[in-house]
Amino acid sequence: MSRHSLLAILLVGVVWTTGCLCDVSVLSVRNSLPTGQACGGSLAENLSSGARIYCPGSEEFTNSTQRWSTLDAPTFRLTVEVATENDVVEVVKYANQQNTSFLAVNNAHGAIITTGRVQNGIMIWMRQLDSIKIAEDGQTATFGGGIIDKTVTDGLWAARKQTVTGGCECVSVIGPGLGGGHGFLQGRHGLVSDQFVSLNMVMADGTLQTIDATHELWWAVRGAGHNFGIVTSITSKIYDVKYPQWSFQNFTFTGDKVEALFENINKYLLQNGTQPVDLWHHAFFSQAGIVLYILQEGVEAVSSAYTAPFLALHPVTTFAGTGDYPDLPGWVGWGRYGGTCHNAGLTATTRFPIELQTYDVRATRRVYDLFISTLNEIPALNRSAILLEGYAQQGVKAIPAKDSAYPFRGSNLLVAPVIRFVEGSKELEESAVRLGEALRDIFHESSGVMEKRVYVNYALGTESVGETYGEERWRLRRLRRLKRKWDPEGRFSFYAPIA
Numbered sequence: 001m002s003r004h005s006l007l008a009i010l011l012v013g014v015v016w017t018t019g020c021l022c023d024v025s026v027l028s029v030r031n032s033l034p035t036g037q038a039c040g041g042s043l044a045e046n047l048s049s050g051a052r053i054y055c056p057g058s059e060e061f062t063n064s065t066q067r068w069s070t071l072d073a074p075t076f077r078l079t080v081e082v083a084t085e086n087d088v089v090e091v092v093k094y095a096n097q098q099n100t101s102f103l104a105v106n107n108a109h110g111a112i113i114t115t116g117r118v119q120n121g122i123m124i125w126m127r128q129l130d131s132i133k134i135a136e137d138g139q140t141a142t143f144g145g146g147i148i149d150k151t152v153t154d155g156l157w158a159a160r161k162q163t164v165t166g167g168c169e170c171v172s173v174i175g176p177g178l179g180g181g182h183g184f185l186q187g188r189h190g191l192v193s194d195q196f197v198s199l200n201m202v203m204a205d206g207t208l209q210t211i212d213a214t215h216e217l218w219w220a221v222r223g224a225g226h227n228f229g230i231v232t233s234i235t236s237k238i239y240d241v242k243y244p245q246w247s248f249q250n251f252t253f254t255g256d257k258v259e260a261l262f263e264n265i266n267k268y269l270l271q272n273g274t275q276p277v278d279l280w281h282h283a284f285f286s287q288a289g290i291v292l293y294i295l296q297e298g299v300e301a302v303s304s305a306y307t308a309p310f311l312a313l314h315p316v317t318t319f320a321g322t323g324d325y326p327d328l329p330g331w332v333g334w335g336r337y338g339g340t341c342h343n344a345g346l347t348a349t350t351r352f353p354i355e356l357q358t359y360d361v362r363a364t365r366r367v368y369d370l371f372i373s374t375l376n377e378i379p380a381l382n383r384s385a386i387l388l389e390g391y392a393q394q395g396v397k398a399i400p401a402k403d404s405a406y407p408f409r410g411s412n413l414l415v416a417p418v419i420r421f422v423e424g425s426k427e428l429e430e431s432a433v434r435l436g437e438a439l440r441d442i443f444h445e446s447s448g449v450m451e452k453r454v455y456v457n458y459a460l461g462t463e464s465v466g467e468t469y470g471e472e473r474w475r476l477r478r479l480r481r482l483k484r485k486w487d488p489e490g491r492f493s494f495y496a497p498i499a
């Protein structure tokens, strides 16, 4: 086997492990159990006929509680698969009566370790709430609170519409959206949360509220929303599809190209933070080498103005393709039915995100060398990767930063060491965290920015409130005041809690 084909095979394996390891819904548990299992006490009496309760010891319970990352995962004493908005209300009231913590779960991709503070709690499984309804005027659509990206993209596409969702087909819309939510279309329209028109939310006391621009929480739910309630449905802006066609080019490089590669990314793609609105790029490091994807909207092939500088670096492999917008996740290894989208639930997957303005080429070289040398030293970490994501930012920057709780509208790049291992010893876990933090520190030191800016949806969970929600005093004051008022008991203080 040639060195090139071996590298290609290894990289396919890495894409498989770094993309969205998603799907807990491979189970066909609906209708397999009656409601009213013993572990739910009297709860079943108040639930709709479509709701299901799964108790520990059953296969359905085990499957329902599988998560994308095992590290410090929450534990549950029952799963309630809700079927209606009112089911969510009833479960929250029941949990409050029992003084039991609860957690809404869509596709269990939330890997932040603060959710591990839910122990012996109630899992509220949202997946049945996956409806989609386009308004008659074609300007908005209403989605169920458990809907995933692919259902939204495909449902809207059938009507020649689209909106901003996360890139990975099996991540939910609400999970990312409550913390901002990055997606391929954000250059045109802003973040996932920038699309919100209103949200139906079950509050800490079990009451239902509609949160729109007139509500006191409107600012907070767009960036810090996990702290305030459970969303049963959202109405979001949608758009006519103007550019159905997209194209991509993929390159793989060996490690000796780091400097030249990132100089090119800075110069030809990032362009001092003015990356063209029709471009998306994404690179990742793994032990097998470096992969770069460039995607461009509305063209039959990615413009040679972007590809030629990278071809001139003599990639090990390169290939290209074209198709429609719904094809994008599949190209980059984030498709729902590919190997990337299975939620194996077998590994601890820790992320150490930091936002940057540009690549410091020397720091990127140091990151690469430390990453590779540590993986060589500790083979148990060799499924790790470093994600280097470059979204167009025009739509995000067009919205004043003070208008929502999402704090980092000025950032250009989202990078994240993703350190993955099978849990075994404390020593291995400590090595993993040490590596992730050391890599993040190199990026941070080179950024010239005093504070660490950490995307809440990638956060490990050890970061400070200021690092995840923004260091400006007024932001933290406002968030804490709203939290005290709307969730005084801390019922929603498990996913990146404000306090």
Ligand SMILES: Cc1cc2nc3c(=O)[nH]c(=O)nc-3n(C[C@H](O)[C@H](O)[C@H](O)COP(=O)(O)OP(=O)(O)OC[C@H]3O[C@@H](n4cnc5c(N)ncnc54)[C@H](O)[C@@H]3O)c2cc1C
Pocket: 018, 019, 020, 021, 068, 103, 104, 105, 106, 107, 108, 109, 110, 111, 115, 126, 145, 146, 165, 166, 167, 168, 170, 171, 172, 173, 174, 175, 176, 177, 178, 180, 181, 182, 183, 225, 226, 229, 230, 231, 232, 457, 458, 494, 495
């Ligand atoms: C493979 C992969 C790909 C990703 N791709 C992207 C991406 O393209 N863009 C991006 O911005 N982020 C992305 N992320 C990060 C993602 O935003 C977070 O992991 C997010 O928490 C996942 O949400 P989920 O609903 O799928 O996971 P879950 O674990 O089910 O939910 C995460 C948390 O959200 C809250 N929650 C869930 N549902 C509700 C609800 N209905 N109402 C209120 N709160 C709720 C709960 O606190 C829960 O703990 C990705 C993550 C992974 C693992």
